[in-house]
Amino acid sequence: MMLSSTLLAQAPDSLVRFNELTFYSEFERETFKRFQHKDVDIFALLMSNGSLLSDVKIKEGRDRFYDHVTIVGRETAEKKTGKRIKAIYDNLHSKFLMKYELKNRFEEIFYNGYYNCVSATALYALAFERLQIPYSIKEEPTHVYLVAYPQDERIVLETTSPLAGYYTLSDEFKQNYLQKLKDQKLISAQEYAMQDVKTLFDKYYFGQNTEVNLQQLAGLQYLNDALYKTEDKKHEEAFTQLEKAYILNPSQRIAQLLYYTGAQTFESRKEKDSTHAVLLSKLSRYTDLGVDQEMIVGEFARATQDLLFVKGKRDQYEQYYRILTRSITHQKLKDDLAYVYNYETGRLLYSQAKCKDALPYFEKTLFLKPNNLEAQGLFLASLAQTFNSKNSNQEIIKQLDDYNAKFSNLQANNHFNALRAMAYLVQFNMSYTTNKIAEGDKYKTLFESLATQYPDISINTELIGQSYSNAAVYYYRKGQVSKAKQFLSTGLKYAPNNYELITRQRMIK
Incomplete structure (x- = not known):
């Protein structure tokens, strides 16, 4: 040949x-x-x-x-x-x-x-x-x-x-190799129990008499060199030699050895460093040998816990994530890893009261998993906290409207609807206070539309009372008593027991 x-x-x-x-x-x-x-x-x-x-x-x-x-x-x-x-x-x-x-x-x-x-x-x-x-x-x-x-x-x-x-090869190597194949269900439990190690190893490691070029x-x-290093417990060096063996001879046997040795190397490396990330990225390719995406995501979650929340090494965590994902081509796996990265980074920042910094990370989680309630909850909590530092309610309304258009799934979340209703109500009140009546009516209509569409949202009744009372007073002073009564009646529809609205209603009967 x-x-x-x-x-x-x-x-x-x-x-x-x-x-x-x-x-x-x-x-x-x-x-x-x-x-x-x-x-x-x-x-x-x-x-x-x-x-x-x-x-x-x-x-x-x-x-x-x-x-x-x-x-x-x-x-x-x-x-x-x-x-x-x-x-x-x-x-x-x-x-x-x-x-x-x-x-x-x-x-x-x-x-x-x-x-x-x-x-x-x-x-x-x-x-x-x-x-x-x-x-x-x-x-x-x-x-x-x-x-x-x-x-x-x-x-x-x-x-x-x-x-x-x-x-x-040593008996220990053969036994571990076959155990991996059994765990991957490439060898049935029955066959594993019925046949001796040598027979099984020869069958699954070597196969039939093979012709090679x-x-x-x-x-x-290179494969032999890797086996020498494996016997000496030099798993990382063995893995690098097997990669070159596979380039030259891309056989199923070498692929199985690559996975076996790569898994050993990964498990023996306790430090969550760049090498650990590279190994995890490479192991994600062995889907045909029993590696599923949940295993990779689970390992990344463990690295996240160690680097972010135990050791507080955010820079090292950022590097780990970049290295892990740069060579992964499977889109769903990339998205699942991105979700963990953005959710946990956002959670860390939120726990440090850095809500403005956390918000972009939670936004990304909503793009990736728009229906995830945990992500929605932390996103909305961070968003609400950022409103405390804003001087313009109009800016808050614009931001909420933008999110409403961008993340339609939030419309099913009454915490989000309550934030929008509150912002419309505040602007309705402010507009009437500053004699911007047309603007006030616009936001009154937006509030009422939202409150009618989502009747179970929780809204500050004191703010409702204040807003509708201010509007009623405006029309009462203009001599439009009927319209003032109408505002008080509408306000009581959304805050039936509000003291201020009840009191004013009694005063102008």
Whole structure:
């Protein structure tokens, strides 16, 4: 099988994105950058997760390897297929592979000659690629090996014993991995109880005998490196290696490992910092593996409680929210997170009597969840408090009318209707007091319309009495007794027991 240079297409909801990868050397960064732009250099990708060789030494190793392969290819060109493959195998093994080592990276072949089945298989595949010898790479639960001429001759090349050529995972890792799958309901409770750990792990981790290409093999090397780090409890470093493994080999198995390791990394990180936010954002993409939006929102709510209300770190909370949401593409999840952020920030400011500052946050909650009564309640409480600092009742009326047009759901809230009625009533009273009769009648009509439409709203009866009494006095002094009586009668309709209205009504009978 010749090398595939197909580049992983990255949709916005891809589990891994290039701009989020963590690199440990400039060589690795540049190699992946070229890969991203479809300049696929497999030798460099195999070398990129190491740290033993400088750029110069890597180039020297590459040149030495390919020069030798060219010579071996020329020297064996006349041999029959089977004998040629054996000659190439023996020559490369003698020249480059000095000592088997279980935990191994490809670069070590060129550093000290140490190898394992993955790195050695990669070496032979590179040689066959250069010599245009057909091959395929097979991966089994405990082994990776190469088959030359897979369509006819099927010559198997074992770089190590099948029983000792592949890194063996610990029982603890296998048990935890299967438990995650069971929690996600990818394994039924019955199957989990009926089969042993090894059988289940081989089935769900490895699947069937798999054929991989060289690019995917480079991904498997990153996967192995992640497993080494997992065994050492270096979950965060393991996660970063698995992300690169997935870029090179976007298989379901690596996706499951990504989720498993990402969840472990997230759970082990107690500090609610930017890294914690990045991890939570990434975990939100694993919807196919059992992560739902409520889990993400719940974790953000816990971070909110810790940063805002326990530690009082509002700036850090703002940063956490920005980092968490900047790469989330699912709109409903973004809206749910925005609701928590705006509601809780507004609640914090309200508790600090900073109602003017809280109001914009509560407005956003009403856009997101217009029917939420808790959000409406805090919004209206903050709004009412801000009226204490306003010098103009007309300004209050305009603000209330604007909110009425903007948030139609508030019309079902009698706290809001009471605020509007109160503002109209105040303006009705003020207008008659300053002889602006037409204006006063306008706001009297608005008040009465609202009070009639919502008869159960609670309105200050003293203000009703004062407003209608002032209007009655105005018309009484004008000699319009009948009209004065009409105002007093109407006022008593909205405040039946108001002392001032009753008294004035008796006086002008």
